Amino acid sequence: MVSPKASSVTKQTVILITGATGAIGGALAKRYAAPGVTLCLQGRDEAALEQISSQCISLGADVRSYAIDMLNIPALMDWLKQLDEHSPVDLFIANAGININIGADCSGESEVEMVQLLDLNIKATLVMSSYLAKLMRQRGRGKIALISSLAGFYGLPIMPSYCASKAAVKAYGEALRGGLSGTGVGVTVVMPGNIESAMCDAMPGPKPFLMTPEHAARIIQQGIDRNAARVSFPFPLNMGSWCLAVLPAFISQRILHVLGYNRTAD
Ligand SMILES: NC(=O)c1ccc[n+]([C@@H]2O[C@H](COP(=O)([O-])OP(=O)(O)OC[C@H]3O[C@@H](n4cnc5c(N)ncnc54)[C@H](OP(=O)(O)O)[C@@H]3O)[C@@H](O)[C@H]2O)c1
Numbered sequence: 190m191v192s193p194k195a196s197s198v199t200k201q202t203v204i205l206i207t208g209a210t211g212a213i214g215g216a217l218a219k220r221y222a223a224p225g226v227t228l229c230l231q232g233r234d235e236a237a238l239e240q241i242s243s244q245c246i247s248l249g250a251d252v253r254s255y256a257i258d259m260l261n262i263p264a265l266m267d268w269l270k271q272l273d274e275h276s277p278v279d280l281f282i283a284n285a286g287i288n289i290n291i292g293a294d295c296s297g298e299s300e301v302e303m304v305q306l307l308d309l310n311i312k313a314t315l316v317m318s319s320y321l322a323k324l325m326r327q328r329g330r331g332k333i334a335l336i337s338s339l340a341g342f343y344g345l346p347i348m349p350s351y352c353a354s355k356a357a358v359k360a361y362g363e364a365l366r367g368g369l370s371g372t373g374v375g376v377t378v379v380m381p382g383n384i385e386s387a388m389c390d391a392m393p394g395p396k397p398f399l400m401t402p403e404h405a406a407r408i409i410q411q412g413i414d415r416n417a418a419r420v421s422f423p424f425p426l427n428m429g430s431w432c433l434a435v436l437p438a439f440i441s442q443r444i445l446h447v448l449g450y451n452r453t454a455d
Contacts, residue, residue, distance in 0.1 A: 203276045205229040207259065207317070208285030210237035212386030213336065216406035217282055222248035227276055230254045231285065259285055259313040260305060269317055273324055280413070281321045283314045283358075284336045288388050290348045303350045310354035315361050322365055322374060329373040334413050335362040336379045339426055343433035343441055346451040347394050355380075366418055377413050380421035381405050382430075394450050398423045 204221050208214035210232025218230055222245035230245070232238045235256045242254045255272075259265050272278070287309055289302045318333050325331025340348065341355030359378050366376035383389055383396040384405045400423060412420030421427040433441040445451055 201225055201227065202279045203227045203229065204280045204282070205231070205272070205278045205321075206282045206284055207231045207314075208336075209241055209254075210234045211284070211388070212402040213381070213384055213405055213409075214282070214284045215241045216402035217284065217409060218245050219248065220403075220406040220410050221280075222246075222250035222252075224249035227251045227253065229272060229276065229278070231257055231259070233258055260308050262308065262313055262316065265313060266316065266320065269320060273321065277324070277328065278321055278331065280332045280334070281318065282334045282336070282413075283318055285313070286310045286336065286354075286388075288348060288351045288392055290351075290393050291346070293393075295347075298350055306350050306354060310351070311357045314358055318361070318365060322369060322376075325374040326369060326372045331373070332375045332377070332413060332416070333362075333365065334377045334379055334409065335359075335365075336381070336409075337362065339380050339382045339421060339430040341380060342430040343445075345394065346445065348392065363418070375413075375416040377417050378419045379409050379412065380419065380427070380430075381409075382423050382426040395448060398426045 202225065204226060206214050206218055206228065209218045209230035214232070218228055218241055222228060228245050228250045230238060230242060230252060232241070232254075233256060238254045238256055242252045245252045255268065257265060257268060287306050289298050289306055291297050314335065318335060321331070322333060325333070335358050337358040338355040340352045341359040344352040359380065362376055362378035369376060383399045384402055385399060386402060389396060389399070408422050409420055433444065
């Protein structure tokens, strides 16, 4: 009998996960770890990479780990080219990301940090996805999951660049999916709410419906398995965030003000 964890993958499936040293990436790595799966795990923290790699190996996966800073995009693309030549990627989960905010005094984001955020969350994510999408299209198979956020539905005053970056990832993933329709390549845009992680801890503002990374990973895997166009969760926060995007802007602005998303500290 095939276990639920192994049901989503075929033999010798190659899965590339960026940000595997983080909370969501690590939970996804463990979720996909099974005999017959080659996991290519990226992170920067070598100790954390080693730890998640051994956990996945103990679950039966063949693991290759790569300590790479994705801000060096030419080097990143050289690495990706070599990786796919050696082990053609079946599933790419573009998960690595950072968050910044306007500061405790609400003075605004650091421009240096903004550039890093935009380079990682948008540039690196999009160019990797584009490159692999072309190769998957030639092969007539493959899946790409882009980790956006519910914060991509509407701009939160406390973290403008993060919201902008996640809106960009959402739009890119939707476009990519449409363009690849009928080619055998699936694209899923993932929009989680608040998930327990270092990033979430550091984020100011309310964090309703906080969820564990393990729970989030299960929902994400199920969405990728059924080739969902969008996996956005949890339901109440998803509904609320979606409403912000479709309501008249002055109402959405007012709601965010009342909920406390316009300030980092009281
Ligand atoms: N947590 C949430 O509430 C939440 C909600 C919605 C969406 N998301 C999205 O989910 C994804 C994962 O977030 P998380 O909560 O799991 O955060 P996390 O625990 O802070 O993990 C972030 C990951 O990104 C990697 N990373 C950061 N900067 C990098 C760089 N320059 N080059 C390469 N890798 C880099 C980190 O690697 P090292 O630690 O090794 O440096 C780490 O593996 C992000 O895209 C985030 O925006 C999170």
